[in-house]
Structure formats: C-alpha cells, structure tokens
Amino acid sequence: MMNTWIAATAVAVIAGVMGFFAVLRGSTFAAHAIPNGAFAGAAGASLLGLNALVGLAVFSVAGALGIAGLSRRARSDVATALTFVMMLGVGALFVSWSTEYAQEAYSLLFGEVFGVAEGEVLPILVLGAVSIAAILVMFRPLMLSSALPEVAEARGISTRRMELAFLLVMALATSMTVPVVGALLMFSLMIGPAAAARSLTARPVLAMALSVAIALVTVWAGIVVSYQTNWPLGFFVGAAGAVFFLAGRGYAAARRRLAVRAATA
C-alpha cells in the first residue's frame, strides 16, 4: 500500500499543476487526447515486448507534436481531434495484432492504483520531478502566454512555441501517470480540481496551490473509499471533480451576488 500512496500523491501533485495550466489555457481537449491516445503506445510496446513506459512516452510525444504541428494552420480543436483519432486508430490496429491484450487495455484506461510495484515508483518520481521542474523553469512566460497571449507576443514570447513546450511537458507527465491511475482518471484529475480552484480565486499562484490541494484531497479520499468499497477509484475522482467544480461555481455566483448587493446598497 505504501507504493500506492507515494505514486498517487506524485500523480495528484502533477495533475494539479498541469491541470491548472490546461484550464487556464483552455487546452482541456489536449489534456483528454494526450493521455488517452498514448494508450496506443502501450499496446505497441507490448506487441514488441518493450516496457509500456517507452510506448507511452513515444506516443504521447508524437501526439503533442501532431497537435502543435496541425494547429499551425488550423483550429486547435480540429487538430486535436484528428491527432487523437489517428492515435486511437493505430492503437486499435496494435490491439488486433496482439492476442492477450484486453485485460491490459482495461488497466491502462482505468488504472491499477492498488497494483503499483516496487520498481514502478522510482521512474514515476523521477519523471514527475522532471515535469514539475520544467513547469517551474518556464513558469513566468507560460503564465503570461496563457493569461494574456497578446502581451506575451509583444514581449517576444511565441505563443506557438509555448503551446508546444506545454504539450511536451503534458506528454512527459502523461507517460508517467497513465500506468498508475489510467488515462481516464488522469484527465478527470487534471480538470476537476483545477476548474474548481479557478472559480474560487482569481490569483494565479493561489489557484495553482488550491488545485494541487484539491487534487490531493480527492485522490487520498478516493483511495480510502475505493479500498473500502472495492469500487473503482476513477468513479470517486470523477464524481469529486464534478462536485468540487459545481461547489466552486456556486461559491463564485454567491460572491458575485453579494458584490452586486453591496454595490447597489
């Protein structure tokens, strides 16, 4: 169980940070597409007898490059959709070639948080630390180009290059998290807490800290409840994300109403 706690905590921290930027930049679709599409890489790796981590890394980086490349002359939602379906199409081909993949596919989609092996913890921690370090290094330009793209361009920060850098870090983070929590859960863990945090505060650093805190609470509580009930962790994380989001929205609406009342009084 110790491995589960360490791995899940690392995943929650990285999901909180990545999710904050994904929500701020409006790249929610990419946050869905990269972890899900990367699963094709794991299928390919198992076909070739390689470590799943290698396949996940190759496909998530390819996905990030595809999205950024196709976004140059087209809208990014179209670019994301087409890159994503291509990755999954190739994944379907890989799966049809292999014989004993169905069970493994299930665990990659929905995670195997209670089955984290001793040897898996170290790569997760290393890749997680590298992703966080990358985000910290480009923190200021990334924040500026996410919140005020025009100002960033005027200061010589290329929006396009920032997008590519962000997607590549997302790819790195994805290849580490997908084997632990699964692609579907990684997505809910990035979006729910970050969206809730954003409606609670407008201050960026505070919102990021809140996003990490909510992600941690969600995962820790989820693990306990999931362990007790035997129901999948993904269900609790998805539900908690929606509840936090709605609560945050309710709080923001109530605060607005109070402000209006104070202004009119």
Added chain:
Amino acid sequence: MHYIFEPGFFTSGPVHVALGVGTVIAITSAVVGVFTVIRGQSFAGHSLADISTTGGSGAFLVGINQFWGYLAFGAGAAAFMEMIGVQRRRGRDVATGVVLGAALGLAALFLYLDTQSSSTTGVSFTVLFGSMFVLTPSTVPALIVSALLALATVVVLARVLLLSSLSTDIAAARGVPVRAVGAAYLMALAVSVALSAVIIGSVLSTALLIGPAATALRLARSPVRAMATAAGIGVAAIWVGVVLAYDSYYWPPAGRGWPVSFFVVTLVVGGYLVAYLRPRPSRAAAAAQEILDTEQACSAA
C-alpha cells in the same frame, strides 16, 4: 476484381448491413460535423460520444437495449452542458471537460459492475471501438429514424445556425433566438454522435464527425458545398474502409483481419492532411478563416 474484392464480399449479409448503416451514419456525421467545426465544438462532439458510451455500459448493467442507453446519456449530457454554460468558448471547454470526467468515472463504475456480474473483460474495448459487424437488426429502424431527425434539424436550422456561428450579435439583432438555436444544434449533435458511437465506437464517431467536415471546409467554396463534399468524403471512407477490412482477413501478422476503425481513421486523416498541405488555401478556407476570426473576436468581446 478478386484482388480488390475478396470472394464473398457482395453476398455477405453483415457486410450489407454494415455498409447501409455506415452510409447513413457517415452522411449524418459529416453534415452535422460541418457546423461542429465552424462553431469550434470538436471537444463537445467527442465528449458526447464518450459520454453516450457510458450510457451504453449502464444499459448493459440494467439489461435494456444499449441503443437507448447511448441516446439517453448523450441527450442528457448535452442538456447538462447547455445548462452549466457552454456558450463562452473557453469556459465551454472546461465545462465540457468536467462533464466528461464525471461521465468517465461513471463508466469506470458501470464497467466494474458489469464485469462483477458477467465477467466480460472485453466490454471496455467494444465500448471504445464499437463493432460494426455486430449490429442487431431490431435497432436498425430506430437508428435510421433518429439519424434522419438529427440530420433534418441541422438542415432546417442551417441558415440561422450559420448566421449565429458567424456573428452572435448580428444574428441576435435580426431576431434569431441564438441560445435556443445553439441548444437545438447541440441536441442534434448529441443524437448523431450517440448513434455513431453505438455502432462504430467513440473513436470512429469523432473521426467521421470532424475529419470529413474539416477537409471539406478547406476545399469547398460555400457551406452547402462543404456539407455535400463532407458527406461524400465520409461515405467514401466508410466504404473503402469496410472493403479493406474485409480484404485484410488474410493479411499478416495475425490472420484475423485488421480493424475497420484503423482503415477509416487513416483514410479520413490522410484526406485531411492532403487538403491541409495543399500549397494554396482555397477561397472557402479564407472565408472560413474569416468566419472563425469574426467568431473569435465576438467570443472575446
């Protein structure tokens, strides 16, 4: 001829049904998809496919026909997304994401309970990729009627939809109920996507919704021609994909046939890349870009 069409292709019953239903789905997806691309709702289109598959696994659990589970969850999610505010572009993607995250969580629960009750580990895979060759004949009429309803909604609304996608303000000034039109469109999108997801899986559903429409918008000179071109591309991709999948039964390495979804996705994305990499952008592309810019300016305001 036998090099292209394996013996038995034209006499196989499942192939007939697959081609017929596939054609209806491809046309509906392509026409609905033109507006999905113009309105920048690709993420919503894909999410609705994933969410409706959650309904499919839920229906499996309670023992009713999966088709109704898909439709109910798709329509319900569209209504919910409309309610919590999918009008603003950026907030819209976040709201869509939260609904999708919750639905995927539910899917994980349903699939877990499904496997508890019937030990079918393959179900998650079928849900993602669908299976074109296992259509049940009883659902075909209901499916075609729903597809036609979604198609008719979009065709009837085409003019006002285009106007309100171009500029919300101008449309509103001309008395178009912009929000109601948007909601009706989202519902048509949900129905069309749920239908394609139940038959061909959420992956192909998204491919056929976005790929042909995005390609056509780069090639065609007007929205009407874009719809026709998109429908043509979608139908061609399905037919060629089914033929290749049928042929691939004897191909290496497994000798079990390559999946239809792989062929259709490759054809659709390949077609888009050809249009994307064409040296000169067509007038329609410039016009579409103009539409997008106007829209972006409007949503930013």
